[in-house]
Amino acid sequence: MIAFIVRRLVAAVLLLVIVSMVTFAIFFLVPRLVGSTPDDLASRYVGRDASPTSVQAAKKRLHLDDPVPLQYGRFVKGIVAGDEFDYGPQTVKCSAPCFGYSFRTSQNVLDLIKDRFPVTASLVFGASILWLTGGVAVGVLSALKRRSFFDRAAMSIALAGVSLPIYFTGLVSLSLFAYTWKIWPDGVQYANLLDNPVKWAYNLVLPWVTLAFLYAAMYARLTRSGMLETLNEDYIRTARAKGLPERTVITKHALRATLTPILTIFGLDIGLLLGGAVLTESTFSLPGMGKMVVDAITGNDLPVVLGVVMFTALFVVLANLIVDLLYGVVDPRVRHN
C-alpha cells in the first residue's frame, strides 16, 4: 500500500514535470520558433507604449535573452527554491514556490491563485454535490423504469442538458431569476464563506445549479447506461436466484457495481474543474481561477497562464491518485497489496 502510494506520487511528479515542460514550450519556445524576439515578449510585459529602455530593463530582469532551456530551469528553480528579481535599485525576493509575477499587474502569481482558488472551490464543491446526487438518482430511476414516461422525459432533458452550453443556460437563468423575477436582484456577487456564509450560499445558488445541470445531465446518462448494463450481469441473476428481494438486488448488488466507475469520473471532473470552471465563472463574473486564466490569456499574461495550468495539472494528478486509492477500497479486484 505504502509502496503503491510512493510509486504513484513519483509518477505524479514526473507527470507535472512533463506538463510544465509542454506548457513552457508552448508559451516560450513556440513564439520564438514562429519569429517573435525576446524584445517582443519584453514589450508585452511592460505594455504597449513603453520606452525602449524599460523594455530592455524588463528583458534583462526576466532573462528573456537566455536560451529557453535555461529559462525553464529558472522557472523550475523558482518553484523549488524561490527566485529574486532585480529591479535596479532594489531586488524583490519571491520565496518558493515562486511562479513569478503577472506581466499585467506585477502581482505574485501564487498570491493571485490563492486569492482566486476559494471562489472556484466553492463553486465546484456545491455543484458537485448537486450533480452527483441528482444525476445518479435520476439515472438509477430511469434505468429501473426503462421506457417509462419518467425515463423518456428525464433522458430528453438530460440530452438538452449536455448539449446546451453553460453560457446559454447561465444567461437564461440570470435573465429569468436575477433580472425578471428579481430573486437575485443584484446578479451574482461572490461573498467570502467565512465572512458571510448565508450570503456566500445565496449568491452561489445560480452558478451551482447551472454548472450542476450540465454535469447532472452527463451523470444521469452515464448512470442509466451503467445500471442497465449491470442489471444484465450474471451476478445479478445469481442474486435473484438466491431469493433476495428485488430492492436488495438493486441497492446492494447493482448499485455498488454501477457507482464504482462513476466514482472515477467524478474524481477527475472535480480535479479538472478546480483548475477553473471557465464558462461558469465567466458567465456569472465570478472571480475564480477560470475567469483569471481567461483574462490572462486575452492579456498575454504568460506567468499567470503558466501558473494556473500547473495548478490544474496538480489537481488532476491529485484527484487521480485519490480516485485510484479509493478504487482499491471499493473494487477488490484492483486492491493493492
Added chain:
Amino acid sequence: MGDEKERTETLDGTPAAAEAAHRPPTAFLEVRDLRIHFPTDDGLVKSVDGLSFQLERGRTLGIVGESGSGKSVTSLGILGLHNRRNANVSGEIWLDGQEIVGSTPDQVRRLRGRNMAMIFQDPLSSMHPFYTVGNQIIEAYRIHNDVSKQVARKHAIDMLGRVGIPQPDKRVDDYPHHFSGGMRQRAMIAMALSCDPELLIADEPTTALDVTVQAQILDLLRDLQEEFNSAIIMITHDLGVVAELADDILVMYGGRSVEYATVDDLFHRPLHPYTWGLLGSMPRLDRERSERLLPIKGTPPSLINLPSGCAFNPRCAYAELNDGRSETERPELKELEPGHSVACHLPLARRKEIWDNEIRPKL
C-alpha cells in the same frame, strides 16, 4: 394482461374448469408444455417450445443438447428468473404442489434459494466481484434463515469445507477472483446448497474444468444428493457427464424434447437419430476428438424459423425414409415403450434395426 390474471387464479386454486385441465401434479417437479418465447427485432425466438418432464426427490434428470437448444432458458424458467417484460412464458411448472409460471414474482422469490437453487454455467461472472465468497454465501443463507452473521459465517465455512475447499476458514474471506476455476465452481455449489434446496439445477457445472476436477465435482454432487435427498437437474451438452449421475435423460433439440428415457434405455436402446449422433460424438478417453465416428453434420437450427416438419430433418440421415413426412409433419413426442418417449416418424422396427445394425457397431 388477461393472461396474467387467469394464471393467478389457477394458482389460488379457484375455477373448477381450470382444476380439471390442470391435473394435480403427482411428481415432486412437474413441467407441462413449457413454452418460453422471446420477442426480438428479428422475430419471435422460440427458445423452449412445449417441453414436459417430471422429477422425483433424490433422483437426477440429465438435460442434454447442443449449444442453443434451450437448456439454460428452461432452467431459468423453472426458477422464474425470466424478465416478464421480454419473455413470454406459458405452460405449467409444479414444484412440490406449487405452480410457478402463474405465481407472483414475490411468491416465486420465496421459493428460490430454499426450495430450488441453481449452479450457474459460468461461476466467475455469476459471482459478485465486489463481495467475498463468504459474504455471498452468508447472504444466501440469511435470506431464508433468521440467524446472526456469526452463525451464518460458521455455516458458510462449513459449506466451503463440505464442497472440498481446503482451509475454508481462510478462503471464506477471499474474493471470487482469488479462486481457481475448480474452486470457484465449488464455491458456487456451496452457495447454491447453503439452504439445502430440494431442487438443484446444475447448468454445465463441469465445463471448462479438467477431467480430474470434473470427476471430483460430480462425486461431490452425488454425495450431496445422498445427504439431502434433493432432486437434481443436470444440464450438459455432453452425454458422458450424465451417464453415471442421471437416472433419466431428456434430449433437447431446438427447444423441444426429442427423446426422454431412463439412462439405461438411452445409452443401450436409443431411438432417435439425434441421440445416435450425440452418442457418436461423445468424447472418449480412448479416442481422439477428430476420430468421432458419427459426427452430427450441419449446424443447430434457427429458433426463429425452425425447419418445417421435424426440426432435425436438414441434418438427419434418415429423413428420406418417411415418405416426406419428416419435412412436412412435426413428430409428436410419443411414449413408445414404458418410460421411453421419442419424437420421430421412422417406424419403430426400422429404427431398432438401424440402431442394432448400423449405429451400435460403430460406437
